[in-house]
Amino acid sequence: MSDKPLFPRVALIGLGLIGSSLSRAMRRAGLAGHIAGHARTAVTRAKVVELGLVDSVHESAAACVGGADLVVICTPVGSYAAVAAEIGKHLKPGAIVSDVGSVKEVVVRDVGPHIPAGVHLVPAHPVAGTEHSGPESGFAELFDGRWTIVTPPSGTDQAAIDKIVALWRGCGSQIEIMEPGHHDLVLAITSHLPHLIAYCIVGTATGLEETTQREVIKFSAGGFRDFTRIAASDPIMWRDVFLNNREAVLEMLGRFSEDLTALQRAIRWGDGDKLQDVFTRTRAIRRGIIDAKQA
16 A cells, blocks of 8 residues: 555546446555545435545535546546536646546547646546446456556646556556557457347347246356346446447447358358357457456
């Protein structure tokens, strides 16, 4: 634990799974002196106080960011423009504004215009999570050994970037620096498309006749169970992800559709060699994930 916190005062806008986990991880490592929090509802504000996640809780985002050295937006990406418009005039000179969203060009587009001169915008994406949501679902170890991708816009102050890197390293993450647009393309295939497929498959199951649907639930094998776990993720968050990364998601969805058609053709025509070749090649991806300790 540090003798002196990395940030004397931190403001967390949103205290769901990621925001509450970040609070816990910062406390564990002594990275923040005072943690101020904002949540939209009185119920959530009462819960974060009960859980000891914040030192002060605020009804408005504007009040929350006052005097903060670091502001982290932890709300769905579709809310970023409204949040940034509210807090922009209240940001302390020299402060750093970051976020935890899984789409990064939207940060530059929706938050950037509201950042005053002398305040630094350093977006970041901790590639970690569960299907659970709410402040009670967070835990300090969520980021341990996981990647956090930092996506500073061109010309960002290097000292501000270094502090965000130090923050996430202190929370247990491995760090990658990436251009925002490239991040969105990579995450479209590694995260966004799998979620879309999961929502679709589980949605197909819900459309089956009642008797068959009960059997699907009763006899769910590991694959379908994994899809239901993914499809249980926060619907508002994922709605906003798809709407704000539509170009990259549609590009990857088009490629996936072509590959799916090829597999469909192989099954129809009994092309076992084609199926075995695809399945053999894709096993290597799983081995790579295990070797990288991301399984």
